[in-house]
Amino acid sequence: MGHxxxxxxxxxxxxxxxxxxxxxxxxxxxxxxxxxxxxxxxxIPLSLVNAHTALGSLAIVVWGSYLIFETNWFIGFxxxxxxxxxxxxxxxxxxxxxxxxxxxxADGASDEWTEGPWLSMVGHLxxxxxxxxxxxxxLSDKLT
Numbered sequence: 001m002g003h004x005x006x007x008x009x010x011x012x013x014x015x016x017x018x019x020x021x022x023x024x025x026x027x028x029x030x031x032x033x034x035x036x037x038x039x040x041x042x043x044i045p046l047s048l049v050n051a052h053t054a055l056g057s058l059a060i061v062v063w064g065s066y067l068i069f070e071t072n073w074f075i076g077f078x079x080x081x082x083x084x085x086x087x088x089x090x091x092x093x094x095x096x097x098x099x100x101x102x103x104x105x106a107d108g109a110s111d112e113w114t115e116g117p118w119l120s121m122v123g124h125l126x127x128x129x130x131x132x133x134x135x136x137x138x139l140s141d142k143l144t
Contacts, residue, residue: 009142013067016130017060023123024056024086027093044096052093056086063134067143076138080131087131090124097121 031049063079065071097117137143 009137010067010144013134013137013143016133017064017067020056020083020086020127020130021060023090023127024053024060026123027056027090028053031093044093048089048093052086052089055082055089059083059086070144076143080135080138083127083131083134087124087127090127094120094124 028049031044032046032053059079059082062075062082066076066079094117097120
């Protein structure tokens with residue numbers, strides 16, 4: 001493969017899958033502490049973080065099996081649905097950075113990971129882009 005050869009959809013999808021694994025794990029590590037609500041302006045319910053972890057883990061297994069073992073179309077479809085659900089929950093988690101309104105609204109909390117929302121934004125907006133790319137590859141039947 002030369003430096004001008006296009007990258008195949010399978011390679012792009014594998015890279016996106018690895019990044020998605022990192023995102024699901026880091027979101028869990030950052031927000032699943034009972035004693036610390038994590039960074040942001042709004043508290044995120046632990047059930048939302050649990051749903052993100054559960055659906056994300058399932059998506060990793062199902063979509064990963066579709067990519068690696070080239071299982072049937074239905075498995076890929078279910079994997080994509082799981083990724084879209086995980087992405088939507090991730091975007092809901094990202095909403096913790098929205099400004100709180102009101103007379104008694106507190107400033108946003110920070111944590112030891114980062115200052116501000118940039119890490120969450122990169123991760124969860126990247127997940128949205130990844131879900132769009134996977135959907136385009138899947139619908140155009142480019143993942144073989």
